[in-house]
Amino acid sequence: MHIITRKRLLEFSKKHPDCSTVLESWYRIVKRTDFNSFAELRQTFPSADIVGNLTVFNIGGNKARLIAAIHYDTNRIYIRHIFTHKEYDRGSSRK
DSSP states (O other), X not given: OXXXXXXXXXXXXXXXXXXXXXXXXHHHHHHTOOOOSHHHHHHHOTTOEEETTEEEEEETTTTEEEEXXXXXXXXXXXXXXXXXXXXXXXXXXXX
């Protein structure tokens, strides 16, 4: 998959170094795999969920949540946000 943009991963890793290894691992797996559907993605990332038109990944045993728009037809994944688990829960409770 083509990941747009890795910059968000690097920025989050700078602020939260405890997540850098797991984010790098996520990046390498996604970059070398072309997922054709959400079902295929769940085989690799069983904790991934669809929320609206976005996919939410639990990173590092729920240390972080990565929110992405995935376009399976073009093999592109757009990273929208990365939150700590606490930040994500705070945002979810306001909806």
